[in-house]
Amino acid sequence: MISTIPSKDGENFDNTNFPVLKNDLYLRAARGEATERAPVWCMRQAGRYLPEFRAIRVEHDFFRVCRTPALATEVTMQPIRRYDGLLDAAIIFSDILVVPQAMGLVVEMVPGKGPHFPEPLQTPDDMQRLQDLHKGFSVDSELDYVYKAITNTRHALAGRVPLLGFAGAPWTLMAYMVEGGGSKTFSAAKTWLFKYSATAHELLGRISAVVAAFLVGQVRAGAQALQLFESWAGELSPRDFAEFSLPYLARIAAHVKSHFPDVPLTIFAKGAHYALEQLVQETAFDVISLDWTIEPDVACKRVASAASGNTSRHFITLQGNLDPTLLFAEPETIRSRTTEMCRAFGDTPFVANLGHGMMPTHDPEHLRVFLETVHETTRAMRM
Numbered sequence: 001m002i003s004t005i006p007s008k009d010g011e012n013f014d015n016t017n018f019p020v021l022k023n024d025l026y027l028r029a030a031r032g033e034a035t036e037r038a039p040v041w042c043m044r045q046a047g048r049y050l051p052e053f054r055a056i057r058v059e060h061d062f063f064r065v066c067r068t069p070a071l072a073t074e075v076t077m078q079p080i081r082r083y084d085g086l087l088d089a090a091i092i093f094s095d096i097l098v099v100p101q102a103m104g105l106v107v108e109m110v111p112g113k114g115p116h117f118p119e120p121l122q123t124p125d126d127m128q129r130l131q132d133l134h135k136g137f138s139v140d141s142e143l144d145y146v147y148k149a150i151t152n153t154r155h156a157l158a159g160r161v162p163l164l165g166f167a168g169a170p171w172t173l174m175a176y177m178v179e180g181g182g183s184k185t186f187s188a189a190k191t192w193l194f195k196y197s198a199t200a201h202e203l204l205g206r207i208s209a210v211v212a213a214f215l216v217g218q219v220r221a222g223a224q225a226l227q228l229f230e231s232w233a234g235e236l237s238p239r240d241f242a243e244f245s246l247p248y249l250a251r252i253a254a255h256v257k258s259h260f261p262d263v264p265l266t267i268f269a270k271g272a273h274y275a276l277e278q279l280v281q282e283t284a285f286d287v288i289s290l291d292w293t294i295e296p297d298v299a300c301k302r303v304a305s306a307a308s309g310n311t312s313r314h315f316i317t318l319q320g321n322l323d324p325t326l327l328f329a330e331p332e333t334i335r336s337r338t339t340e341m342c343r344a345f346g347d348t349p350f351v352a353n354l355g356h357g358m359m360p361t362h363d364p365e366h367l368r369v370f371l372e373t374v375h376e377t378t379r380a381m382r383m
């Protein structure tokens with residue numbers, strides 16, 4: 001349960017009384033409203049490319065940072081402070097793998113290697129090792145530390161920008177739980193899909209229930225919008241996306257909307273632009289986040305035509321989609337390619353972002369060029 005009493009060391013876990021929001025550009029754009037310029041934020045905007053983040057990580061293990069509200073708040077605030085006035089949203093510092101941890105699996109973050117599960121799920125019998133929502137497992141108590149981080153961060157933001165919550169989507173989480181880490185072929189996770197299909201669906205269903213409850217809990221704790229990361233969507237064929245990903249995405253969106261119809265929901269299904277029409281027509285997401293493998297003007301046309309004739313769909317906002325490796329280019333190139341991208345979104349309500357996350361070797365000043373260019377270009381476009 002979230003305590004309503006501010007603690008002595010400056011943390012504030014009161015989720016009933018938040019500061020007034022001063023910059024609502026992101027929320028308005030996500031709801032399909034016209035804005036005076038496009039809002040902008042970046043996936044992985046808190047991370048190792050920032051020296052101030054690396055300084056924290058020297059002293060604290062990755063999941064320790066996630067589990068300590070004061071540290072999670074500090075790290076979430078770092079890019080907001082550094083790019084003062086340039087970022088239009090903060091995303092809570094956490095990881096998609098906190099859900100497999102809550103479900104009972106051990107996850108370590110190995111420096112230079114990424115996430116590692118010492119005992120991944122190997123056969124259908126291993127499902128017994130997972131916590132069961134029907135047998136006393138409480139998402140809210142297991143993940144209360146994320147809620148506390150959200151509540152505390154929302155106070156620390158003091159209304160500067162809205163705070164986004166997030167979670168991994170079922171197929172992506174299942175892939176980590178079965179592979180035990182990243183993978184080139186996804187052969188283990190796909191063996192589950194095609195050899196143990198019934199168990200795979202059971203697992204996807206159980207993850208969906210946890211993720212749906214977790215997202216609702218994040219809004220109760222103070223998240224003002226949510227993003228779901230289906231980072232491995234592109235590993236599935238369109239047919240298998242339709243069977244093993246889309247129905248679960250739709251179920252999670254419907255559940256969150258039934259609790260909070262006005263909280264904007266974003267789906268980032270990386271590599272799955274083949275499914276744009278289905279995401280528009282078969283799910284309740286407000287924002288579709290694009291990677292860089294589709295041109296913005298093509299996505300705008302496809303989404304508009306998929307939405308027309310569907311009376312329950314008043315708007316779809318797009319988010320994206322500059323190739324993050326463009327930030328390795330000279331500032332001049334970053335400027336011209338960012339301008340090109342903004343123009344290609346045209347009049348479609350959009351949230352400027354990269355097509356995937358910031359990388360550890362990015363130069364923080366190059367991100368500044370991207371942010372400034374979005375401000376200048378989209379303000380000029382909308383005058």
Ligand SMILES: Cc1c2[nH]c(c1CCC(=O)O)Cc1[nH]c(c(CCC(=O)O)c1C)Cc1[nH]c(c(CCC(=O)O)c1C)Cc1[nH]c(c(C)c1CCC(=O)O)C2
Nearest residue numbers: 043044045046047091092093094095096114115229231357
């Ligand atoms: C697949 C995935 C993960 N985590 C996440 C995804 C989905 C987005 C995507 O597709 O990239 C999501 C995530 N991970 C992190 C955030 C924080 C919020 C943000 O600033 O965007 C978010 C939204 C912090 C993090 N999560 C992680 C780091 C770096 C780890 C460190 O500090 O040592 C950060 C800042 C670790 C992580 N966590 C994960 C991986 C693959 C890694 C290793 C990556 C690497 O080594 O570059 C799983």
